[in-house]
Amino acid sequence: MTSHSFIDRRSFLVGAGAAGLAATSASAQDKYPTRPITLIVPFAAGGSTDIVARLVGQKMSELLGQNVVIENRSGAGGNVGSTAVARAAPDGYTLLLGTISTHALNPAILKTVTFDAVKDFTPISLLAIVPNVMVVNPSFPAKTVKEVLQVLKDNPGKYSYASSGVGTPLHLSGELFKSIGNVQMNHVPYRGAGPALNDVVAGAVPIMFDNLPSSAGFIRNGQLRAIGVTTRERVASFPDVPTIAEGGLTGYETYTWNALFGPANLPRPIVERINQAANQALKDETVKKRLNDVSADIVGSTPEQLGEHVKTELAKWGPIAKASGAVVE
CATH class of the missing domain: 3.40.190.150 (Bordetella uptake gene, domain 1)
Structure with missing residues (x-):
């Protein structure tokens, strides 16, 4: 067998193998999902x-x-x-x-x-x-954004807010609130919104910025009080809950x-x-x-x-x- 014919045969086998793999891959994609x-x-x-x-x-x-x-x-x-x-x-x-x-x-x-x-x-x-919402435990002495701001200004550093973790949208929602409102709150990060929410409902932490879907049930049954939604406009499922911007923090949106x-x-x-x-x-x-x-x-x-x-x-x-x-x- 000449060198040329060996190379041709090897090229053919490699090409055929590649074609076979491509066909197998395409077939797997066509049948997706199989598990x-x-x-x-x-x-x-x-x-x-x-x-x-x-x-x-x-x-x-x-x-x-x-x-x-x-x-x-x-x-x-x-x-x-x-x-x-x-x-x-x-x-x-x-x-x-x-x-x-x-x-x-x-x-x-x-x-x-x-x-x-x-x-x-x-x-x-x-x-x-998904909109976020500022919620508080019902024992917290405020029902509006302005009242929350006043409580925090009268008690600098006394109150904490929970979030789903450092650097999450919920954490940054709280930091933006502090910045625009010129108030102090301690940040308590959790490994997710679920555990944080449980502690706010239990009263271990009084305030939380949460995704509205996970807080909705607690708001409806009275276990949490909604202070304001974080979006630019009110949401259809809670039309009576004002936006935080409406409540006094102009330009606030997360x-x-x-x-x-x-x-x-x-x-x-x-x-x-x-x-x-x-x-x-x-x-x-x-x-x-x-x-x-x-x-x-x-x-x-x-x-x-x-x-x-x-x-x-x-x-x-x-x-x-x-x-x-x-x-x-």
Whole structure:
């Protein structure tokens, strides 16, 4: 056999092998999903991100024909769970429910950056934008923003507020309130909104800035008092609750959002399959009603729209996060 014929044969075998792998890969993508999908929520159970994940994930399970298993992997303001997805195989079986924390705030405040919010993820769909709310334990001696400000000014450093962790939107909501209102409060960070909320309901910490979905039930049953929502406008599910800006802090506005991401280099057919299922789930009447009940503003987007949204949020919140001085280990 000549050298030339050996090279030709080897080239043919390599080419045939590559073609076979490509065909196998394409076939796997066409059949996706063939086993359960893990949707990592990078915060503790009970918070608004967890609520959105479970509502949308359950419907996606029906649409995809495979279980979407919610896994709460909290720590470092969402960094632990996000890093796990960034390092996962890009096969569509490990997804992330990302937030403003994981993709806009953490890049500015992480002491050690373990992922790139743009390069290490594949955007899939922006699911919902969620208002925050300032709540207090009913024993707290104030019912309005102005009354809260007065109590804090009369008692500098006496009161504390809880949040879902250092550098989270809820932490920065509190810092912005302190800055604009020129008041003092001690920050008590927790490993997620759920545990923080439990302590505020129990009266261990009097004040909290929370995502409205996770506080809604406690507000309705009287276990928490809503002082004001953090968005620019009032929300439909609590029309009697004023905005914090209305209450006296002009220009005050914060919010969060929930979006689906996969690891970088997720094949386009899989991205489109997940995007279709997620956006279809958001149109389900039961899902819509449940999300509307907790004041989540349903979006549903293309992967490209989510990608642009992340870049815009990074540019907006990065300077604010750095100015807060917050550092996540």
